[in-house]
């Protein structure tokens with residue numbers, strides 16, 4: 305037997321999954337081949353590492369947790385950023401500082417519109433009266 309024939313069985317050696325006859329056949333090669341012995345040891349080491357990972361919950365390092373939390377918070381802030389007011393603060397300040405003047409101006413404007421409406425109504429009445437005669 306040669307290395308190419310043995311290579312597919314090396315993971316089985318690491319996991320102890322080979323049958324007796326196959327195990328003896330692979331062991332006979334491993335006793336004579338340093339390269340395949342090294343490969344089998346490497347596979348056994350990786351397999352033990354994977355088993356250890358499965359048994360313990362991996363704990364990420366603190367800097368990684370902080371980095372992830374900062375990214376999540378930045379995303380949260382970006383997504384829920386309050387909509388800036390449509391009316392600029394300067395305009396709000398000017399309006400509130402001149403509330404009395406604006407109220408007076410609005411009253412004058414309303415009075416003017418009422419006077420205009422009365423005038424138009426009186427003009428219509430007069431023209432109707434003139435047409436009738």
Ligand SMILES: [Zn+2]
Nearest residue numbers: 306307337340
């Ligand atoms: Zn070999």
